[in-house]
Amino acid sequence: MGTQSSAALRVPLIDSAILAADHPGVADLFAVLAYGEISAFYRLAEEAKLSPTLRGKVAVAKMAAAEMAHFETLEAALASTGADIFDAMAPFVRALDAYHASTDPSTWLESMVKFYVGDGIAADFYTEIAGALSPEVAAVVQDVLAETSHSEFVVEEVRKAVAVSRSERDRLTLWGRRLLGEAITQAQYVMAQRDELTDLVLTATGDLNGIAELFERMQTSHAERMAVLGL
Amino acid sequence: MGTQSSAALRVPLIDSAILAADHPGVADLFAVLAYGEISAFYRLAEEAKLSPTLRGKVAVAKMAAAEMAHFETLEAALASTGADIFDAMAPFVRALDAYHASTDPSTWLESMVKFYVGDGIAADFYTEIAGALSPEVAAVVQDVLAETSHSEFVVEEVRKAVAVSRSERDRLTLWGRRLLGEAITQAQYVMAQRDELTDLVLTATGDLNGIAELFERMQTSHAERMAVLGL
Numbered sequence: 001m002g003t004q005s006s007a008a009l010r011v012p013l014i015d016s017a018i019l020a021a022d023h024p025g026v027a028d029l030f031a032v033l034a035y036g037e038i039s040a041f042y043r044l045a046e047e048a049k050l051s052p053t054l055r056g057k058v059a060v061a062k063m064a065a066a067e068m069a070h071f072e073t074l075e076a077a078l079a080s081t082g083a084d085i086f087d088a089m090a091p092f093v094r095a096l097d098a099y100h101a102s103t104d105p106s107t108w109l110e111s112m113v114k115f116y117v118g119d120g121i122a123a124d125f126y127t128e129i130a131g132a133l134s135p136e137v138a139a140v141v142q143d144v145l146a147e148t149s150h151s152e153f154v155v156e157e158v159r160k161a162v163a164v165s166r167s168e169r170d171r172l173t174l175w176g177r178r179l180l181g182e183a184i185t186q187a188q189y190v191m192a193q194r195d196e197l198t199d200l201v202l203t204a205t206g207d208l209n210g211i212a213e214l215f216e217r218m219q220t221s222h223a224e225r226m227a228v229l230g231l
Numbered sequence: 232m233g234t235q236s237s238a239a240l241r242v243p244l245i246d247s248a249i250l251a252a253d254h255p256g257v258a259d260l261f262a263v264l265a266y267g268e269i270s271a272f273y274r275l276a277e278e279a280k281l282s283p284t285l286r287g288k289v290a291v292a293k294m295a296a297a298e299m300a301h302f303e304t305l306e307a308a309l310a311s312t313g314a315d316i317f318d319a320m321a322p323f324v325r326a327l328d329a330y331h332a333s334t335d336p337s338t339w340l341e342s343m344v345k346f347y348v349g350d351g352i353a354a355d356f357y358t359e360i361a362g363a364l365s366p367e368v369a370a371v372v373q374d375v376l377a378e379t380s381h382s383e384f385v386v387e388e389v390r391k392a393v394a395v396s397r398s399e400r401d402r403l404t405l406w407g408r409r410l411l412g413e414a415i416t417q418a419q420y421v422m423a424q425r426d427e428l429t430d431l432v433l434t435a436t437g438d439l440n441g442i443a444e445l446f447e448r449m450q451t452s453h454a455e456r457m458a459v460l461g462l
Contacts, residue, residue: 038285041292045276054269054324055317061272061299068296071289086286093285 025200026137029129030078031088032096032190032197033144036122037071038089039096040064040115047111056108059153063115070144077140091194099186103179109161113172113229114179116154120225121183124218132204159230173231180222184215256431257368260360261309262319263327263421263428264375267353268302269320270327271295271346278342287339290384294346301375308371322425330417334410340392344403344460345410347385351456352414355449363435390461404462411453415446 041064048060078085103118105111123145130141162169191198205211272295279291309316334349336342354376361372393400422429436442 038289038292041296042276042279042288045273045295048273054320057273058269058302058317061269062303064276065272065296065299068292072293086289089285 023196023200025194025196025198026133027078027081027083027088028091028194028197029126029133029137029200030074030081030140031083031085032092033126033141034071034074034078034085035089035092035096037067037074037144039100040118041067041071043100044115047105047108047114050105050108050111052108056157059150063150066150073140073144077137092190095186095190095193098189099182102182109158109168109172110175112154112157113175113231116151116158116229117176117179117222117225118183119151121180121218121222124221125187125214128214128217129201129204155228162230169231172229173226176222176226176229176231180219254427254431256425256427256429257364258309258312258314258319259322259425259428260357260364260368260431261305261312261371262314262316263323264357264372265302265305265309265316266320266323266327268298268305268375270331271349272298272302274331275346278336278339278345281336281339281342283339287388290381294381297381304371304375308368323421326417326421326424329420330413333413340389340399340403341406343385343388344406344462347382347389347460348407348410348453348456349414350382352411352449352453355452356418356445359445359448360432360435386459393461400462403460404457407453407457407460407462411450 044060044064044067048057048064051057051060075085078088103114105114126141126145130138130145133141158172162172191201201211202208205214275291275295275298279288279295282288282291306316309319334345336345357372357376361369361376364372389403393403422432432442433439436445
């Protein structure tokens with residue numbers, strides 16, 4: 001997340017400032033979240049083909065529909081900043097598509113772990129950022145990241161499978177690590193490209209040390225989520 | 232719709248009766264609608280690959296999410312009848328999958344026409360049936376069939392394309408006819424298999440003449456919808 005390129009990062013003027021809704025990074029934040037929702041929608045719909053049952057397909061379709069409800073919230077929030085959502089999303093298409101291409105699940109269980117773990121990593125990151133934003137911006141971010149009841153389905157499916165298969169458990173444990181690694185790689189790529197977003201994250205976390213600590217907390221949460229899945 | 236097999240159809244006992252919510256055909260009706268929504272969801276997600284733009288993909292994802300909102304309404308309605316939704320949907324999987332397989336769009340415009348026309352045909356049919364149902368059942372059916380604002384996007388896309396290309400217009404006109412034909416074929420197949428549903432339709436329409444008149448009205452509405460698309 002830019003810790004290797006500190007020279008390129010500006011020192012924040014105000015420590016832990018409450019950012020105004022019109023900080024230019026806010027439109028970027030809504031846009032990257034919005035493209036995240038639309039790409040998650042299509043990946044889920046595609047990955048549902050791996051489902052062995054209609055029950056699984058229905059569960060995935062509900063998850064995907066929930067992503068679109070979040071997309072519409074972000075679309076409305078972006079419209080209120082005066083930005084065109086398609087222009088605003090364009091800079092994030094490459095990184096998010098690359099994340100999904102590099103973490104293409106080959107089994108139903110990999111797909112379920114990806115949904116749960118990927119959503120969790122994103123929620124950890126954006127929720128921390130939201131804490132430093134103006135209340136109206138924070139409300140939008142928290143709303144679209146709220147965990148839904150759909151994750152119960154995923155937890156059940158994965159726990160059941162790994163309880164009876166040690167090799168499945170080992171495979172999915174490695175898969176979870178890869179998801180975290182790829183997410184961080186693509187987040188770094190995005191930050192390197194988008195000064196306003198980097199500014200916003202730096203202001204939210206305080207300084208480069210703050211970013212490093214945020215990443216440590218995210219790794220801890222990731223490990224906790226893996227444990228919930230029995231991994 | 233069974234007009235060729237009148238011997239197999241029972242004569243309704245009550246002419247244009249208001250059906251009770253516990254008519255066994257009501258669970259069938261909710262179930263066929265529910266599987267219609269889930270299969271439409273996945274077809275839309277698949278067909279969105281044909282979209283030349285991200286704008287088109289977003290529009291389709293919103294349509295698909297709206298289908299899932301309808302699915303959840305039907306799931307709740309079915310639960311209130313005591314039926315398991317997966318058991319209830321099972322008899323309709325083959326016919327609806329066959330409809331989609333036989334009308335697999337090969338272009339983005341075919342996909343858009345299919346969405347608009349297919350939804351319209353289904354709405355015409357089920358709305359007429361709903362008129363004869365108890366108010367609480369009718370409310371569920373009308374709710375899930377209500378036209379959404381998404382269809383404006385489809386109308387615009389198709390009208391724009393056919394205004395500048397006569398060959399495209401001719402091709403999509405034929406495509407629209409094929410959609411109606413395939414929908415009627417699969418509806419007949421379903422009716423032949425499901426006595427309770429046939430009973431419900433017969434009661435709603437009065438008799439076999441009523442069914443024939445319903446089909447004539449559906450063809451008129453279909454022609455009107457095609458005209459809206461510029462076809």
